[in-house]
Amino acid sequence: MRRRVLYIGNFGPSFSTENHVGESLRALGVEVVQAQENAFTLGELDGMARDVDLLLYTRTWGLRGDALRWITQLPIPTASYHLDLYAGLSRGRDLRLDPFWRTQHVFTPDGGSEAFFRAQGVRHHYLKPGVYGAECYLAEVDPGVAADVCFVGSYDYHPEWPYRRRLVDFLSQTYGRRFVKHGSPESCVRGDALNRLYASSKIVVGDSLCVGFDHPHYWSDRIYETLGRGGFMIHPYIFGLEEEFRDREHVVFYPFGDFAALRRLIDYYVKHDHEREAIRRAGHARVKASFTYVHRMRQMLGILGEHHAGLRGWV
Numbered sequence: 124m125r126r127r128v129l130y131i132g133n134f135g136p137s138f139s140t141e142n143h144v145g146e147s148l149r150a151l152g153v154e155v156v157q158a159q160e161n162a163f164t165l166g167e168l169d170g171m172a173r174d175v176d177l178l179l180y181t182r183t184w185g186l187r188g189d190a191l192r193w194i195t196q197l198p199i200p201t202a203s204y205h206l207d208l209y210a211g212l213s214r215g216r217d218l219r220l221d222p223f224w225r226t227q228h229v230f231t232p233d234g235g236s237e238a239f240f241r242a243q244g245v246r247h248h249y250l251k252p253g254v255y256g257a258e259c260y261l262a263e264v265d266p267g268v269a270a271d272v273c274f275v276g277s278y279d280y281h282p283e284w285p286y287r288r289r290l291v292d293f294l295s296q297t298y299g300r301r302f303v304k305h306g307s308p309e310s311c312v313r314g315d316a317l318n319r320l321y322a323s324s325k326i327v328v329g330d331s332l333c334v335g336f337d338h339p340h341y342w343s344d345r346i347y348e349t350l351g352r353g354g355f356m357i358h359p360y361i362f363g364l365e366e367e368f369r370d371r372e373h374v375v376f377y378p379f380g381d382f383a384a385l386r387r388l389i390d391y392y393v394k395h396d397h398e399r400e401a402i403r404r405a406g407h408a409r410v411k412a413s414f415t416y417v418h419r420m421r422q423m424l425g426i427l428g429e430h431h432a433g434l435r436g437w438v
Contacts, residue, residue, distance in 0.1 A: 125176065146416075177434060202423070260352070337362075350374060355406070
């Protein structure tokens with residue numbers, strides 16, 4: 124059985140989600156034809172789409188030309204995949220004219236906005252984030268990047284999420300030189316260096332945009348990245364996370380905004396090496412066994428196979 128996908132996305136950076144998804148599809152026996160989103164005309168993409176069984180699209184810049192008409196009239200199954208949150212943010216006001224949202228199936232990790240997607244005419248499927256399997260390993264400790272407490276991510280985040288600044292400021296003011304922040308604007312850490320950073324940090328504090336502090340079933344892929352790549356993480360609790368992880372077995376949760384509770388947890392686990400290491404290893408094992416992009420792509424293909432006879436039996 125031929126299994127060929129045209130995947131439109133941004134394949135320039137080696138660390139892009141599209142590259143990780145593409146390699147994970149190949150691991151499942153799918154032939155992936157990559158098309159850099161900003162490098163092809165619609166005419167060229169149309170020719171490529173004539174010799175595949177499925178079109179998959181992850182948007183960065185947007186397609187050129189009359190892409191809305193083109194993508195809705197393709198004679199093959201079409202699907203989109205993105206990790207970002209749109210519901211409740213300014214960028215989610217009107218999705219009807221965006222080709223990304225007009226494919227036959229849209230997969231995102233936002234499981235708390237089904238009414239929003241229905242109102243926008245989007246056939247949405249809830250697909251949680253993951254981590255690239257090849258990067259899911261425990262690295263050796265690097266004394267050069269060792270820290271008691273660290274945060275990995277940008278300081279200036281969405282304007283709708285000022286909590287990020289408050290969190291980073293609290294960690295910096297509370298822990299001083301014991302705290303290190305990585306990510307924009309200081310520096311971005313990728314590849315094996317990130318695994319070594321996680322292995323060398325006693326506590327990694329997480330964050331995820333959560334509209335109103337009560338938006339359920341959406342969280343950043345950073346929790347899978349951190350645990351899968353060997354970090355011990357304290358993360359704000361979001362409704363639905365308990366479906367993936369058990370508190371104080373795989374990860375440690377704290378209530379959004381309760382910095383006193385966060386400080387108590389950090390101070391406790393910094394000193395209790397045995398407990399911290401047991402949770403770190405259990406979280407890593409949990410992600411590696413169940414939440415890589417191979418697992419997520421298998422789920423996606425299974426859903427598509429339920430709707431399209433030509434895609435049945437791909438997994």
